[in-house]
Amino acid sequence: MDTYEMSGWSNAIVDLDNDGWKDLVVARSNVQDNIAKFAPRQYEEPVSVFRNLGSRRFQNVTRTAGPALQKPSAHRGLAVGDLDNDGRMDFVVTALNGPVKVFHNTTRNANHWILLKLTGTKSNRMAIGAKIRVTTADGLVQYNHVTTSTGYACSSDSRVHFGLGASDTVKEIEIIWPSSVRQVLRDVPADRVVSVTEPAR
Template identity: 45%
Template sequence: ADILVANGHVYSQIAKKNLHLKYREPKVLYRNLGNGRFEDVSARAGAAILAENLGRGCAFGDFDNDGDVDVIVNNLDGPPTLLRNDGGSGNHSILVKCVGTKSNRSAIGARVRVTAAGHSQIREVMSGSSYYSQSDLRLHFGLGPTAAAVAVEVSWPSGLKETLRDLPADHLFVIQEAKGIVERRPLGRSAS
């Protein structure tokens, strides 16, 4: 899926004023159809998506190191909801963790471009992106059905640029500023 909405109304008494609104709301999940339109896939995604909560923030990351993105939803007045992605699409991916030396250690502000099979994606290491939530600092790149060799270019906040070529899909790469790859691990169900 491509868009997740986790919400809840701000007024606990809203149902008394408007019968069409609720305090607790289900999450909504949309899939990009690739033609400028999105499809609501909430009903097919399972009970956790449809459960009514007071969603106030989301953190995204591959929490189980199986190559897909999972989500933790921060709920007001309740425990968090873990949306573990075990859909098994068969697609490939890579995770990139940047470690700064001259730049800040968390590499906040580093831009990473991944190119595979002629297609490029760009992500930036960011601190915070949702209310009271911090997503994984490792960057996830979905590669689709291609398991072709991957090129990774890192533009560090210090101004240094590094390019690494012929990397295999379905791996986590830890890239340290000015040193290149310092660790690599396979992703997959056996790695979790």
């Protein structure tokens, strides 16, 4: 794939199919609105989705992910979150001189997930900066952190999502809070939003 053919303003690394491998979404548009005058490229570009196949390989699935993704626009911001709390991560994209686009994830499979909502006490209330390690019963280990920053001029859901694949239980969740407090949760059932409050110490 020629990467020069694509531009990008915002991107998000998020597990769209809950298989335990984080996928890539890119809100695309060239930075020069007159690019077509001097190069075989277009100013407006579609939103792209790349599925993580594991082993450091990604597959461009934009054409099979739905017709709305393929409509070119001057895309800018990209925010992600589970808008309906069904465990499938959705995303919202903005475009210059155009409407906001809401992409509702309707992926169908038997994979499991967990969504963590952290509340700080000693740390900042939104727990921004908290580091999380999740280990499933089948040995899959994933890392993430609490942030709302994912794209240009936008803010995403501060809850942290993990796709768990076939595992219906999280063996261990380790949280390192911004205050340096370490918290461990064990044997947490999957397919739910779990609220976690920072312990006193």
